[in-house]
Amino acid sequence: MTSKRAKILVVDDTHMARIQVGGLLAVCANWETVFAKDGQEALECIAADHFDLVLTDLVMPVMGGLELVERIKKLHPQMPVILMTSQGNEHIASDALRAGAASYIPKRMLGDNLVSTVRSVLDVCHERTSYSRIGPYLRSNRLQFVIGNDGGLISPLVHVLQEQMLNEAIVDESERIRVAIALEEALSNALYHGNLELSSELRESENDLYFEVAQQRRQIAPYLGRSILIEAIRNQEEVRIMIRDEGPGFDPTNLPDPTDPENLEKVHGRGLLLIRTFMDKVIHNDRGNEITLVKRTCAEPVEVDQSN
Known part of the structure; x- marks a missing residue:
C-alpha cells in the first residue's frame, strides 16, 4: 500500500527506542522521521517545522508524554498524537487519551501494529473537508x-x-x-x-x-x-x-x-x-x-x- 507523504516526530528519551521506531517507519518511503528526546525538545521542533503526526513515549525527563499531549492539544489541535505505552504507565496513558491523544500502541506490539496504526491515523487526518459554506x-x-x-x-x-x-x-x-x-x-x-x-x-x-x-x-x-x-x-x-x-x-x-x-x-x-x-x-x-x-x-x- 502506498502511503501519503507525511512528516512524523518521534519522541522518546531512549536512543535505542528511537532507532527501533525509526527503522519500523522507514518501510514507508513517503514518511520523513524527525526525533526528539523529550517533550520540551518536541515542542521546539513543532515550533520550528510542520509535522503531520507525533509519536511519543510517556515517561521522559524534562517533559513527559502527558504534558506534551496537553500542550499540543492546546497549541496545535489538528496535530494527532499516538502514544507508545508500556507496562507500569497505564494510568498516565489513560489520562493522555482523555487529554487528547488520538491512539496508542503497546511497545511490545510495535513490530506488528506501528505502521498500520500510523497509516490509519494519517489517513483520517489527511481527509480535509470541502463541505462548503452551507x-x-x-x-x-x-x-x-x-x-x-x-x-x-x-x-x-x-x-x-x-x-x-x-x-x-x-x-x-x-x-x-x-x-x-x-x-x-x-x-x-x-x-x-x-x-x-x-x-x-x-x-x-x-x-x-x-x-x-x-x-x-x-x-x-x-x-x-x-x-x-x-x-x-x-x-x-x-x-x-x-x-x-x-x-x-x-x-x-x-x-x-x-x-x-x-x-x-x-x-x-x-x-x-x-x-x-x-x-x-x-x-x-x-x-x-x-x-x-x-x-x-x-x-x-x-x-x-x-x-x-
Missing part, C-alpha cells in the same frame, strides 16, 4: 450503508461520514479526528470480530495468521454472506452512528472494562477503550452484534449502555 445550516441528515466483509471499504466509509456528519457538527478538529478513529475501530470490530468471528487473542499471538484466517473466511460460509449495516443520524444536538454486524454476537457485560488502565496493555478490548474514551455515549444491544456511538456538540461525561 454545512452549518443543516438541521438534520441521515445516511445508511450496507457493506460486505471488505476491509478496504472502512476507510472511504469513514471519510464520507467525516464529511457528511462530523465536519460541521464537531468544531474541535482534534475531536473530529478522534471520533473518526473510534468509527474505524467500531467498523473493524464488526468485520473481524463480528462477521468473521476472529479473536483478539489470535491477533496478539499470531498477527500474520490472524489476517490469513480473515482472508480465508471471507470466501466460505457462513461468513461469506454476512454484511454490516451502518446508519448515521445527525441533528443540531448530536451525531449518532449505529453499526450492526451479522455475527453471533457476544455478551458485552463479560468484556473486561476497557476504560480500566490495567487493561491498556491488552490487545483484547483496545478498540473499545478508544471508542469509550472518544465518544460521549456508547450503547450495545443485548445480542452484542450492534453498537451505537454518540457524539454531542457539547460533550458530557461518557455513558455506556449495554442494551437498547
Whole structure:
C-alpha cells in the first residue's frame, strides 16, 4: 500500500527506542522521521517545522508524554498524537487519551501494529473537508450503508461520514479526528470480530495468521454472506452512528472494562477503550452484534449502555 507523504516526530528519551521506531517507519518511503528526546525538545521542533503526526513515549525527563499531549492539544489541535505505552504507565496513558491523544500502541506490539496504526491515523487526518459554506445550516441528515466483509471499504466509509456528519457538527478538529478513529475501530470490530468471528487473542499471538484466517473466511460460509449495516443520524444536538454486524454476537457485560488502565496493555478490548474514551455515549444491544456511538456538540461525561 502506498502511503501519503507525511512528516512524523518521534519522541522518546531512549536512543535505542528511537532507532527501533525509526527503522519500523522507514518501510514507508513517503514518511520523513524527525526525533526528539523529550517533550520540551518536541515542542521546539513543532515550533520550528510542520509535522503531520507525533509519536511519543510517556515517561521522559524534562517533559513527559502527558504534558506534551496537553500542550499540543492546546497549541496545535489538528496535530494527532499516538502514544507508545508500556507496562507500569497505564494510568498516565489513560489520562493522555482523555487529554487528547488520538491512539496508542503497546511497545511490545510495535513490530506488528506501528505502521498500520500510523497509516490509519494519517489517513483520517489527511481527509480535509470541502463541505462548503452551507454545512452549518443543516438541521438534520441521515445516511445508511450496507457493506460486505471488505476491509478496504472502512476507510472511504469513514471519510464520507467525516464529511457528511462530523465536519460541521464537531468544531474541535482534534475531536473530529478522534471520533473518526473510534468509527474505524467500531467498523473493524464488526468485520473481524463480528462477521468473521476472529479473536483478539489470535491477533496478539499470531498477527500474520490472524489476517490469513480473515482472508480465508471471507470466501466460505457462513461468513461469506454476512454484511454490516451502518446508519448515521445527525441533528443540531448530536451525531449518532449505529453499526450492526451479522455475527453471533457476544455478551458485552463479560468484556473486561476497557476504560480500566490495567487493561491498556491488552490487545483484547483496545478498540473499545478508544471508542469509550472518544465518544460521549456508547450503547450495545443485548445480542452484542450492534453498537451505537454518540457524539454531542457539547460533550458530557461518557455513558455506556449495554442494551437498547
